[in-house]
Amino acid sequence: MQASLISVFDIFKIGVGPSSSHTVGPMVAARRFRRSLAAAIPSGECHLRVELFGSLAATGRGHRTDDAICAGLLGLDSAESPMEEIWRAAAGIQEQGGFDIEGLRVGFDPGRDILWSKSPPSGMRLAHPNTLCFAADQNGIPRLVVTARSVGGGFVEYDDVEAPSHPPAETVPYPFDSATELVGVCAIHGINPVKVALANESARGFTEEQIRARLTEIWEVMNVSMDEGLSTEGMLPGGLQVERRAPRLYRQSRSDRLPLERHADLRTSAFAMAVAEQNACGGRVVTAPTNGSAGVLPAVLREVCYERDLGITEIQNGLLIAGVMAAIVKCGASISGAEVGCQGEIGVSAAMAAAAATGMLGGHVRQMEDAAEIAIEHHLGLTCDPVRGLVQIPCIERNAMGAIKALNAAAMALASDGTHVVSLDRALRVMKQTGMDLQDKYRETATGGLAVG
Ligand code: SF4
Structure with a gap:
């Protein structure tokens, strides 16, 4: 598709x-x-x-x-x-x-x-x-x-x-099938990816008001999972003796006794791990693009709002940009850890979040594409090796690292004019090929890497 x-x-x-x-x-x-x-x-x-x-x-x-x-x-x-x-x-x-x-x-x-x-x-x-x-x-x-x-x-x-749950529109006003085509569509029509996404969603019969209301519902579920994760202590299920750490990290992010000046990083990490810990407990989360990587995007959106005092409209726009990026990855590569390893989960979530943060902070489409590419490029080759087959180690911390990388990728893209050598489409081709080259033991089978080491 x-x-x-x-x-x-x-x-x-x-x-x-x-x-x-x-x-x-x-x-x-x-x-x-x-x-x-x-x-x-x-x-x-x-x-x-x-x-x-x-x-x-x-x-x-x-x-x-x-x-x-x-x-x-x-x-x-x-x-x-x-x-x-x-x-x-x-x-x-x-x-x-x-x-x-x-x-x-x-x-x-x-x-x-x-x-x-x-x-x-x-x-x-x-x-x-x-x-x-x-x-x-x-x-x-x-x-x-x-x-x-x-x-x-x-x-x-x-x-x-x-069999998608939302019937695909037969035609959309702004068709694209790659990041290059998305950039081209925006350039030709003088619009940004938010407008592209809104127009294409409208072709499914929804008004902009309805689309934005649904995005708000999604954000609320993300927020609830983050808040519950930030306020729930205890052990995660499954017998690995993994303790929930998000509440403690969040408290420490507000402490002036932090040994290094890393308050924002620790706060973002706590946001991401809060969702990942809820997910590990079988809680309700939003795929972004998957459950295992569900903490990255909400953490980045909340952190960007926290820093810049942005509101729900910017959050909705960030979700639209992230959704468009995920669709490009799904068609150009994969969002399945069992198919391409964790580069397809945490790597993709970081790319989605990087592009979303860039757009929310005023970046143009080439900078969004640049941010997504930086984020994906530096997750290439990442294996999926969950210990005991549980979505805990390395998954929970990996959400924190994905969120930090996403913010850094956005900052780097915003500091440039969006010109870069490796395109997002090329990075996706490499990701897919690298995933195919990975042995099965590194693709969500819990038979290699950390799962056995
Ligand atoms: S290690 Fe595997 S299960 Fe864990 S987040 Fe990555 S892809 Fe998902």
Whole structure:
């Protein structure tokens, strides 16, 4: 799909932690499968099995993929359903030995019927490392089989057809499919990426007022996750003995006893880690572009507002710029840690945030593109190696580092006229190739790097 056809509201999904590809995406796929199953077998009884492959099988337990699938099978929604219901779904299905969809009884034992298949059967080639297969049968006779790919950021694909939650506009007033084309569109029409994004979103039938209201809702979810993370102490779940640090770092950022004059850096780090710690606890966050990297953009937006006393309009504009950048990366490279490593998550979130901060601080489109390129260039090669498959180490601190790099990239771009040697599009091509060159053990399988070292 062309980048300009991706809605910013598909980039920014309100979901539950800890992972957009391993939690939000499988939940979306399971919810859709529930609807398909009800249509295929309206009544009677059937039996369901769900098979997880590749990275989903390798790190799905740490990422709560099984819980998310059960929640989706019950028709729960990651953005709107109460969190207690989402995280109780698996236990409820287990107790009942299955679930009902109106007149249909679905036999399903999560402990037995979710299969964790790290290697696909011989002859089966995975189109994406995050592949899952739903198979319903009646008396051993297959009735409905659906294979889905959770391709990062909560996006789910089926047989080369993407199924976005917001129907793509067939045409948009300002089409682009790369950063170079975006810069060209802005130059030709004398507009900036905010105007481009607003006009293209309007082609989906929304007024500017509606678009801005929805962006405000997204910002509020980001803010709530940040505030809750800044005020919640204790241990993170999963047994790694990782303590929540955001509240302490935030307090220390306001202390005049800080050994170095790094108050702003520590404050930004605390903002980013607050969201990442909420995500690690299965809290509600916004994909930006993923859950694992959800802390970078909110932290940078809040820090920029903090420093410059900017308001909600600038935040909305920052979200639009960041959304456009993420769409370009999604089409030109990848936003999936299982596909290209952490460069596709923290690297991309830093690029989004760098471009957004540059735009919010008055930079023009070439400076935004420069800022995004600087941020991505200095995350190239970053591997994904979460310890014990949990989105905690190195993920939480990595959000802080991504946010600091994003602010530095924005400052460097704003200090220049936007002229630079390596284009963002070239950096994205390199990112994609580097990701393909990474061994599987460095792509969200928890079998290399920090995960085993
Ligand atoms: S290491 Fe990066 S890509 Fe991997 S799970 Fe953590 S945040 Fe996501």
